[in-house]
Amino acid sequence: MQNFIVYGHCDKGIKFRPSDWTERLVNTHTTTQQSKQCVHVFNINGIKGIKVKTCLEETNLVLLNQILDFATSNNLVIKYIGRYDEKSD
Numbered sequence: 001m002q003n004f005i006v007y008g009h010c011d012k013g014i015k016f017r018p019s020d021w022t023e024r025l026v027n028t029h030t031t032t033q034q035s036k037q038c039v040h041v042f043n044i045n046g047i048k049g050i051k052v053k054t055c056l057e058e059t060n061l062v063l064l065n066q067i068l069d070f071a072t073s074n075n076l077v078i079k080y081i082g083r084y085d086e087k088s089d
Contacts, residue, residue: 001057006067007077008048015047016076022048025070026063033061039067 005055008016013064022041029035038082041065042049 001064002049003053004051004078004080005034006052006071007079009077011070011077012075017075019048022050023032025067026050029060029066032059033057035063036087039063044071 008021010016020062026039026041034046035056038059040051042051050067052064052067070076
């Protein structure tokens with residue numbers, strides 16, 4: 001698996017609503033400290049998103065699948081960013 005980012009807009013550039021979708025999705029299923037270190041909610045210029053590290057596959061596979069299913073079913077943009085040194089993040 002690669003690290004990836006889910007952006008809060010669809011492939012046509014329309015901003016996704018409701019505006020708290022990231023918090024709802026992540027906070028509902030992030031139960032351990034290890035999982036919390038693998039998922040980060042962000043807001044850049046009013047566009048919310050979720051950054052997911054590869055470690056989520058080992059710590060919370062249910063959350064990983066729910067994020068990917070949610071993004072796919074809502075036509076959200078997913079950008080794969082490859083592997084990186086997690087110590088530098």
